[in-house]
Amino acid sequence: MPEPDTCDSALPLIFSAVGVATHTSSTLYALDQYASFCVGSGGPDVVYAFQAGTGQAIDIAVTSAEFDPIVHLYKGGCADPDNVVTCATTGEVSIPGGNGGDFWLVV
Numbered sequence: 001m002p003e004p005d006t007c008d009s010a011l012p013l014i015f016s017a018v019g020v021a022t023h024t025s026s027t028l029y030a031l032d033q034y035a036s037f038c039v040g041s042g043g044p045d046v047v048y049a050f051q052a053g054t055g056q057a058i059d060i061a062v063t064s065a066e067f068d069p070i071v072h073l074y075k076g077g078c079a080d081p082d083n084v085v086t087c088a089t090t091g092e093v094s095i096p097g098g099n100g101g102d103f104w105l106v107v
Contacts, residue, residue: 005030007078010049010104021050027107034079034106036070038087043070047078048105055097062091062107071107078104 004011004025013021030044052058062069069091077083085103086093 004046004048006033007047007104010047010078013048013050013105015050019056023048034072036072036087036106037081037084038072039070039089043067045106048107049078050103050105052098052100052103054100056100057097058093058095058103060093060105064091069107071105074104074106075101079106 011023011025013023015021025046027044027046030046032042032044034045034047035042058073060071060073062071068089070087070089071091071093072079072087073085073093073095074080074083075085085095091107
């Protein structure tokens with residue numbers, strides 16, 4: 001099972017000085033533990049965590065040659081329906097600058 005397979009083991013994304021984080025990974029052997037809010041079917045998922053500063057825009061792009069990535073983004077609590085910020089079936093989300101805080105990305 002991949003390391004960041006749950007909210008408790010979320011992989012922290014590390015940002016460069018210019019505010020970019022890049023990570024290569026796989027959902028192979030991951031479990032289907034979290035439901036997406038923008039599509040009904042399940043699939044294996046991995047979880048990432050990061051912090052955004054006040055006013056910092058968030059742009060996320062997840063790509064795969066093997067499947068269409070579904071991403072859901074949470075703020076303040078991982079995988080809690082009350083904390084969902086957005087969900088996308090395209091693997092891409094953009095959030096304009098806001099209050100900042102702790103975020104979790106489920107892919």
